[in-house]
Amino acid sequence: xxxxxxxxxxxxxxxxxxxxxxxxxxxxxxxxxxxxxxxxxxxxxxxxxxxxxxxxxxxxxxxxxxxxxxxxxxxxxxxxxxxxxxxxxxxxxxxxxxxxxxxxxxxxxxxxxxxxxxxxxxxxxxxxxxxxxxxxxxxxxxxxxxxxxxxxxxxxxxxxxxxxxxxxxxxxxxxxxxxxxxxxxxxxxxxxxxxxxxxxxxxxxxxxxxxxxxxxxxxxxxxxxxxxxxxxxxxxxxxxxxxxxxxxxxxxxxxxxxxxxxxxxxxxxxxxxxxxxxxxxxxxxxxxxxxxxxxxxxxxxxxxxxxxxxxxxxxxxxxxxxxxxxxxxxxxxxxxxxxxxxxxxxxxxxxxxxxxxxxxxxxxxxxxxxxxxxxxxxxxxxxxxxxxxxxxxxxxxxxxxxxxxxxxxxxxxxxxxxxxxxxxxxxxxxxxxxxxxxxxxxxxxxxxxxxxxxxxxxxxxxxxxxxxxxxxxxxxxxxxxxxx
Amino acid sequence: xxxxxxxxxxxxxxxxxxxxxxxxxxxxxxxxxxxxxxxxxxxxxxxxxxxxxxxxxxxxxxxxxxxxxxxxxxxxxxxxxxxxxxxxxxxxxxxxxxxxxxxxxxxxxxxxxxxxxxxxxxxxxxxxxxxxxxxxxxxxxxxxxxxxxxxxxxxxxxxxxxxxxxxxxxxxxxxxxxxxxxxxxxxxxxxxxxxxxxxxxxxxxxxxxxxxxxxxxxxxxxxxxxxxxxxxxxxxxxxxxxxxxxxxxxxxxxxxxxxxxx
Numbered sequence: 001x002x003x004x005x006x007x008x009x010x011x012x013x014x015x016x017x018x019x020x021x022x023x024x025x026x027x028x029x030x031x032x033x034x035x036x037x038x039x040x041x042x043x044x045x046x047x048x049x050x051x052x053x054x055x056x057x058x059x060x061x062x063x064x065x066x067x068x069x070x071x072x073x074x075x076x077x078x079x080x081x082x083x084x085x086x087x088x089x090x091x092x093x094x095x096x097x098x099x100x101x102x103x104x105x106x107x108x109x110x111x112x113x114x115x116x117x118x119x120x121x122x123x124x125x126x127x128x129x130x131x132x133x134x135x136x137x138x139x140x141x142x143x144x145x146x147x148x149x150x151x152x153x154x155x156x157x158x159x160x161x162x163x164x165x166x167x168x169x170x171x172x173x174x175x176x177x178x179x180x181x182x183x184x185x186x187x188x189x190x191x192x193x194x195x196x197x198x199x200x201x202x203x204x205x206x207x208x209x210x211x212x213x214x215x216x217x218x219x220x221x222x223x224x225x226x227x228x229x230x231x232x233x234x235x236x237x238x239x240x241x242x243x244x245x246x247x248x249x250x251x252x253x254x255x256x257x258x259x260x261x262x263x264x265x266x267x268x269x270x271x272x273x274x275x276x277x278x279x280x281x282x283x284x285x286x287x288x289x290x291x292x293x294x295x296x297x298x299x300x301x302x303x304x305x306x307x308x309x310x311x312x313x314x315x316x317x318x319x320x321x322x323x324x325x326x327x328x329x330x331x332x333x334x335x336x337x338x339x340x341x342x343x344x345x346x347x348x349x350x351x352x353x354x355x356x357x358x359x360x361x362x363x364x365x366x367x368x369x370x371x372x373x374x375x376x377x378x379x380x381x382x383x384x385x386x387x388x389x390x391x392x393x394x395x396x397x398x399x400x401x402x403x404x405x406x407x408x409x410x411x412x413x414x415x416x417x418x419x420x421x422x423x424x425x426x427x428x429x430x431x432x433x434x435x436x437x438x439x440x441x442x443x444x445x446x447x448x449x450x451x452x453x454x455x456x457x458x459x460x461x462x463x464x465x466x467x468x469x470x471x472x473x474x475x476x477x478x479x480x481x482x483x484x
Numbered sequence: 485x486x487x488x489x490x491x492x493x494x495x496x497x498x499x500x501x502x503x504x505x506x507x508x509x510x511x512x513x514x515x516x517x518x519x520x521x522x523x524x525x526x527x528x529x530x531x532x533x534x535x536x537x538x539x540x541x542x543x544x545x546x547x548x549x550x551x552x553x554x555x556x557x558x559x560x561x562x563x564x565x566x567x568x569x570x571x572x573x574x575x576x577x578x579x580x581x582x583x584x585x586x587x588x589x590x591x592x593x594x595x596x597x598x599x600x601x602x603x604x605x606x607x608x609x610x611x612x613x614x615x616x617x618x619x620x621x622x623x624x625x626x627x628x629x630x631x632x633x634x635x636x637x638x639x640x641x642x643x644x645x646x647x648x649x650x651x652x653x654x655x656x657x658x659x660x661x662x663x664x665x666x667x668x669x670x671x672x673x674x675x676x677x678x679x680x681x682x683x684x685x686x687x688x689x690x691x692x693x694x695x696x697x698x699x700x701x702x703x704x705x706x707x708x709x710x711x712x713x714x715x716x717x718x719x720x721x722x723x724x725x726x727x728x729x730x731x732x733x734x735x736x737x738x739x740x741x742x743x744x745x746x
Contacts, residue, residue: 360567360615367595367606375596379579379589391579393594408700409584411551412575436701457701463672464547465701482575483701484551 002105002114002161005135005143006085006121007151008078011098012038014130015073029057032069071097081130082236088121093140093233099147101140101233114161118154136161138169140233141182141225145173149180173225174200182221187214242272242335251290251327255319258287258328263312265333270306273338279306282337285315288330297322298336300368302361310362317369385444386451387413387480407440408457410467410481417478420468427468427477433458436465443472457483517648520556521695524679528666529687533557533648537665537685538639542655546574549677549697550670554650555585558618561647562588566617569610571595572603574622591617604634611641611649618647624654632661639663 008014012030027043029036031054039048046061054066074097082100085092088111091103104117111117118134125132135147136157150172152158160168176199178191190213196202202210203226211219223229246261262285273280285297299318303310367376377393384390391413420427427433438456445451453469458479460466467481495501516532518525525531533539543550562568568591570577583589597603603623610616642649655669667682667689676696683689 357615359613363609363613363615364593366609371595371597371602371606375598377594379577379582379592379594381579381583381589387578391576409578409581411578411581411585412546412573413578414575460547462545463674464545465549465697466547481578482547484546484549 001103001138002108002164003137003140003143004089004102004104004118004121005095005137005140005147006081006100006102006125007133007135007144007147008081008098008100008130009133010038010040010131011074011077012069013040015070015077016067027061027064029064029066030069031066037069074098079236081125081128083238084124084128085121086236086238088117091233092236094236095140095144095233099144101143114157115155118152118157122154138166139225139227140231141221142169142173142227145176145180145182145225149176174198174203178202183214183218187218190214241338242269243332244268245286245288245330245332248329248331251329253324253327255322255324258319258331259312259316261331262315262333263308265331266308266311266315269333269335270308270311273306273335277341278335278338279303279341280311280335280338282335283311284334284336285318286332286334287324287328288332289325290327290329292325295322295325300365302365303358313362314365314369317366321370385442387442388417408437408483410465411484412482414480414482417469417480420477420479422477427458427470429460429466429479431461433460433466433468435468439470442469455480517557517560519553520560521553521693524693524695527679527681527691527693529684533650534665534685535648536643536645537649538635538642538663539648539650539666539668540662540664541650541652541668541670542682543652543670544655544672546652548670548672549695550652551585552698553670553677553679553695554620555587557648558620559586559588561617562591564617565591566647567591567593567615568618569593569595569616569620571606571610571619571621572597572623573620574624604638607638608641611638611645614644614646616645616647619645619649620652621650622652624652632663636663639665 012032013028016028016030025040025042027040027046027048029039029043029048031037034054036048036050036052036054036057039050043057043064046064048057048060048064057064058066078094078096078098078100082092082094085100085102089102089104089107091106093101095101104111104114107117108114111120114136122132122134133147133151134154134157135143135145135150136152137143137146146152146158150158158168158172159165160172178196178199178201179188181188181199181202191202203222207219207222210222220229224231244265246265248261252258269280269283280301282298282300285299287295287297289295297315297318299311299314301311301314364376373395374393377395380392380394382390382392387409418429420429420433422428423432435456435458439454440456441452441454443450443452450473452472454472455467455469458466458468465483466479467483468477468479470477515535516528516530517535518532519528541550558568563586565588568587570592573594577592577594579589582592595606597606603621607619607621610619638649638651651664662683664683665685667684669680669682671678671680673694676694679693679695681689681691681693
């Protein structure tokens with residue numbers, strides 16, 4: 001067993017500036033319980049010191065930025081890093097607040113030794129904008145201890161780790177000063193008063209006596225540090241999302257030929273999601289082209305289960321609208337959004353007239369894909385006196401808040417009011433109009449574009465009823481609606 | 485009561501004997517939907533709008549009361565939690581008016597397909613899905629859309645639909661054949677809407693029904709003196725405004741003519 005501890009010692013700072021900072025760096029310090037707990041180089045140059053109170057740090061300079069520490073953000077960053085670390089080891093565990101533990105003994109052959117593994121890890125972690133300390137040890141606790149006390153350079157890992165020499169390890173461990181041990185300050189003080197300076201002197205004492213003096217936990221800690229007691233760690237489970245890619249030996253120029261690999265990928269995704277009790281809400285096809293930028297084909301799906309045929313049908317519709325800009329070299333399917341499956345009991349005697357929500361969702365998905373989102377919509381009542389603003393098109397139907405207490409309104413609203421001509425002083429629109437009732441005066445929007453209109457219900461000579469108005473400022477007549 | 489020993493009943497029970505009055509299962513009472521107008525229900529031999537079949541409404545133009553005719557049906561269906569699809573409507577379906585007609589707005593889906601193929605595709609998809617409470621489609625904008633073959637296709641697709649399907653067409657093709665189960669010609673008549681049943685499957689056609697328009701719309705409520713027909717010139721503006729203030733509503737000072745307007 002060889003444990004690698006990756007210590008993200010600047011994590012509280014790095015969650016605020018994940019990418020590499022541009023020069024000059026702004027002075028940033030992190031505050032926890034009104035005390036500075038971390039500061040970057042620029043802040044240290046201003047004279048900020050750890051454990052300084054926040055107010056005295058602010059007094060040093062007005063360019064200093066203080067941020068409250070965000071443990072939740074740190075934890076999620078660490079979990080993301082743990083996902084990344086799974087590419088180095090099958091045994092990854094998170095040691096809060098800022099350390100990852102990897103058992104790399106089993107991965108050494110794959111990476112070609114300790115040094116090259118550490119260099120790869122270092123390169124990747126710094127590309128993500130993190131500064132780390134590495135520590136190697138045969139037990140998790142010793143790796144953590146070395147990361148704290150003797151961080152090793154990836155280019156020069158300790159000789160004992162390369163040559164698997166337990167004797168040399170013990171020698172290094174015993175030479176460490178006692179204050180690096182992960183024990184409370186009170187115990188540290190007591191050990192110093194006993195005249196102990198190095199870890200080796202501590203291990204020379206009988207463990208029963210140490211346990212009596214410093215408590216059972218301390219002797220367990222020492223035994224685990226040394227590897228005499230097992231130290232089980234909870235394993236990190238990588239987060240679950242689906243993204244699979246296939247490469248074609250021969251580039252595909254015909255979109256229809258993509259359907260077969262698509263079906264296979266959808267089947268894979270269905271199995272993946274089914275195992276995790278998830279269903280796909282939006283999937284994304286990424287087409288890698290032989291030339292030029294790749295194309296992305298998003299498919300939204302509101303079905304609540306992973307039915308390959310339904311997903312394939314939606315994909316087909318999306319493909320019909322897609323213009324292939326060249327030959328497709330690779331195809332990737334990513335489940336962009338998923339939600340957890342809620343098991344629903346099917347109906348044994350489904351009545352033919354009962355509406356099937358699944359079929360309805362699939363229908364709306366298909367219509368939206370083919371016609372476009374803006375051509376499939378619901379309608380909604382808005383609170384406005386101006387008739388053209390009293391409705392709106394919405395994507396997701398929701399119940400209107402406003403009731404309609406309005407007088408007679410036409411079922412059909414014209415896209416834009418149509419100007420009417422005046423014939424012998426009467427408004428006319430491809431035929432004479434007779435005013436039946438009105439006027440209803442709407443005088444609104446004086447704060448923006450004022451509208452002062454007198455609305456009438458008019459009958460066309462062919463019998464249809466129109467909603468016309470006269471703009472009072474200009475005296476012009478318009479038709480705005482039709483009473484269906 | 486059927487008597488198994490009756491020779492006529494035995495013959496009629498044979499599957500290869502077809503009775504003109506018994507078109508299909510669609511003749512049963514559960515397969516129609518009351519229209520909300522007793523006179524119309526009486527004229528329709530099934531007692532209401534046919535479900536799972538096309539109903540053609542041939543109208544010269546919109547605005548003669550066609551939505552008022554369907555409003556009770558649409559309100560009933562949408563309140564029952566079923567979708568109402570409006571495909572290629574001639575104008576914007578105006579939400580406040582539909583709400584006043586007691587339609588459940590959350591159940592209304594408006595589709596604006598472009599061109600003939602999208603229109604027919606959308607209609608067919610909706611009908612085939614079987615999840616449509618009611619479909620209103622306007623075919624008149626694209627004459628070519630309504631040829632016999634495509635109507636036949638829609639009629640077959642409509643067999644899966646639990647609700648009624650209304651297709652608006654211009655009265656031009658009234659003389660032509662149509663596979664629709666029910667064809668009604670809508671005509672304006674002073675004071676209402678005249679329905680002439682051109683065809684009903686399994687029943688007699690030729691009935692005429694008059695449906696009055698909402699009295700709130702037709703009742704003349706304009707005082708002749710108020711009609712701004714005399715407003716040919718700007719000079720009468722002032723007089724007219726004063727009359728408004730005297731008879732109908734108190735007019736805010738801001739709506740009185742300002743010198744700057746003239």
